[in-house]
Amino acid sequence: MYNVIQLLVKYGAHILFVVLEIICFTLIVNNNDPQKKIFLNSSNILAAKIEEQRNNIVEYSNLKNLNDSLLRQNANLIENLISIDYSNDNVPEPDSLLLQYNLIPSKVINSTINLRNNFFTIDKGSREGVRPDMGVIESHSGLIGVVRNVSDNFAHVISLLNRQTRISCTVKNRRGHGTLMWNDMDPLRMSLESIPKHEKIEVGDTVITSGYSTMFPRGILVGKIESIKVPPGSNSYSVSVKLFNDLTSVKYVYVIQNIYAAEQTLLEKEVVNE
Amino acid sequence: MNKYILPNILRIIIIFIAQVVIFKHMTFNLDNKIFVHFIIYPATILLLPIKTPRAVLMIIAFIFGLLLDVFYDSIGVHAAALVFTAYVRNIIIAFIEPFEGYNINDVPTIKNLGIGWFVYYMSIALFIHIFTYFSIEAFTFVYFFEIILNSIFSFIVSFLVIMLIQLIFRPKY
Numbered sequence: 001m002y003n004v005i006q007l008l009v010k011y012g013a014h015i016l017f018v019v020l021e022i023i024c025f026t027l028i029v030n031n032n033d034p035q036k037k038i039f040l041n042s043s044n045i046l047a048a049k050i051e052e053q054r055n056n057i058v059e060y061s062n063l064k065n066l067n068d069s070l071l072r073q074n075a076n077l078i079e080n081l082i083s084i085d086y087s088n089d090n091v092p093e094p095d096s097l098l099l100q101y102n103l104i105p106s107k108v109i110n111s112t113i114n115l116r117n118n119f120f121t122i123d124k125g126s127r128e129g130v131r132p133d134m135g136v137i138e139s140h141s142g143l144i145g146v147v148r149n150v151s152d153n154f155a156h157v158i159s160l161l162n163r164q165t166r167i168s169c170t171v172k173n174r175r176g177h178g179t180l181m182w183n184d185m186d187p188l189r190m191s192l193e194s195i196p197k198h199e200k201i202e203v204g205d206t207v208i209t210s211g212y213s214t215m216f217p218r219g220i221l222v223g224k225i226e227s228i229k230v231p232p233g234s235n236s237y238s239v240s241v242k243l244f245n246d247l248t249s250v251k252y253v254y255v256i257q258n259i260y261a262a263e264q265t266l267l268e269k270e271v272v273n274e
Numbered sequence: 275m276n277k278y279i280l281p282n283i284l285r286i287i288i289i290f291i292a293q294v295v296i297f298k299h300m301t302f303n304l305d306n307k308i309f310v311h312f313i314i315y316p317a318t319i320l321l322l323p324i325k326t327p328r329a330v331l332m333i334i335a336f337i338f339g340l341l342l343d344v345f346y347d348s349i350g351v352h353a354a355a356l357v358f359t360a361y362v363r364n365i366i367i368a369f370i371e372p373f374e375g376y377n378i379n380d381v382p383t384i385k386n387l388g389i390g391w392f393v394y395y396m397s398i399a400l401f402i403h404i405f406t407y408f409s410i411e412a413f414t415f416v417y418f419f420e421i422i423l424n425s426i427f428s429f430i431v432s433f434l435v436i437m438l439i440q441l442i443f444r445p446k447y
Contacts, residue, residue: 013328017361020336024357027340027350028410 071105074139075254079103081140082217101217102257104128111159113187113248118159120145122253125153135215135256142245143167143222144253146215155255161187161247169222170210171201177210178236180222187248189226192239197230199237207241214261278323278381281445286318286338294345297435308423313432314439315342315352316403319360320396321445324380328364335360348411355407359399366399384440392440397433404429 008015082101106128110121124130136144136157145159146167158164161182169192170177176199178192192207205225211218223241231238258264297312304310319335339353346352367382372391384392405425412421 013332013361016329016332017357020332020357021354024336024339024350024354028348028354028413031349032351 068105071252074252075103075105078137078140078254082219100259102259104130104255104257106130106155106253106255108250108253109154111250113159113161116185117163118161118247119148120157120159120250120253122155122157122255123153124255125155126150127152129257130155130255131257131261133215133261134258136253137216137220137256138245138250138253141221142243143209143216143220144245144247144250147255157253159247160190160243165190167216168210168212169207171195171199171225172206172208174201174205175199176201177212178239180207180241188243188246190223190241190243192225192237192241194236195239196236197234201225201228201237201239203228207239214258214264216256217258282318282322285321285445286334289315289318290338290341293342298345304427307420308427310424310431311404311428312435313400313404313407313428314435316356316359316400317396317436317439319356320363320399321382324367324376324382325378328361331360331363332357351410352407354410355403358406359403362402363399366395366402370394370398381446383445385444385446393437396436397429400433400436401425401429404432 079101104124106122106124108120109123112118120136122130122136130147130150132147132149134147136147138144143160145157145162145165148156148158150156160167160180163182165180165182167180168177169180176195178195180190180192182190184191195201203225207222207225209216209218209220209222221244223243225239226242227240229238229240230236293312293315297314300312302310315338318338319331322331322334335356336353339356340349342352342356343349367376370391372387380386382392382395387395405421408421408424408428409415415421
């Protein structure tokens with residue numbers, strides 16, 4: 001008995017500490033949901049990790065094939081989406097337009113995001129049909145940029161996050177079109193300039209590509225309008241657009257091959273030259 | 275010893291009310307990632323007289339923490355962190371003991387032990403508390419980076435508030 005009392009006197013504070021902490025943690029685990037979940041899962045984390053690792057190794061061998069087929073499927077789906085957009089348009093388009101765009105799936109192998117002028121490098125080049133001035137998208141709702149120059153197997157893409165970027169865009173279900181530019185250093189936002197002041201647009205509207213160029217077909221979703229300003233003395237809105245996609249984590253992209261691009265640019269050039 | 279009891283009870287009540295009514299609602303986040311909390315309540319435990327027995331410290335910390343948790347809807351989290359802080363408080367005090375040692379009746383205030391000692395003591399103890407708090411809140415070290423960031427930013431604002439209060443009111447006890 002004497003020993004027990006002595007022990008308590010000597011280590012009482014430490015024992016009290018342990019007892020109090022045990023009470024606290026019992027309370028935490030029993031009364032707070034997030035901690036409870038973590039506590040219950042902690043025992044499974046190790047097992048899950050091992051299983052996952054094994055899966056990674058086993059599946060790694062046929063991952064590449066799987067990926068390629070998925071990319072191809074995706075490309076087909078987006079091609080279909082683009083043609084559906086055309087057939088839903090108020091102005092009936094000739095059938096031949098449905099075949100106008102062809103997507104080349106490709107992988108990003110180098111990218112910058114933190115510079116004032118950012119670029120991507122993708123692993124498809126002139127051998128697969130990539131040419132300068134072709135548009136690049138991530139999905140049906142996400143622009144990436146425009147091809148600048150190509151080698152046999154690679155292409156250099158001007159990212160949206162670049163001072164040179166000028167993409168003709170419009171607002172879904174509204175009239176008027178403007179130019180998409182990157183003015184701030186924010187990788188999630190861009191600005192849409194020179195939409196005339198008399199057109200009615202609202203915060204929350206969806207910005208889509210206008211199709212007034214050979215690079216992008218009409219109707220690729222770009223982003224949502226976040227704020228609208230009219231600079232004093234200006235005749236047009238200055239609109240801040242929040243992009244749908246996150247350009248900082250792009251892995252797979254599609255190059256848009258416009259079959260009639262050469263024909264269109266040739267025609268337009270003739271007019272300019274006259 | 276008795277003259278310390280009333281001021282400390284008053285301080286505990288005032289800090290409790292201040293924490294729950296004012297500082298709880300001042301929580302903000304930077305960039306949607308870093309959550310900055312104003313955590314000034316450890317001052318209740320840290321400002322108790324130096325020779326307070328450890329067991330008393332921990333019991334006060336436990337009760338105070340539980341009451342705080344009722345308001346924060348996180349039963350046990352603050353209590354666990356504060357009990358831990360109370361447990362290590364005497365170790366910190368022993369660790370940064372000034373050359374001439376402590377008087378039996380010393381209270382850890384700027385007036386008694388100098389501003390250098392106080393800053394040293396308060397910053398170590400407060401950071402340990404805040405780091406413990408965020409660790410227990412996350413309950414796993416998977417988010418270690420977030421825990422460290424939250425701790426650092428919360429520590430800066432909380433420390434500034436505590437130092438300001440100390441410098442303005444200059445408590446004797």
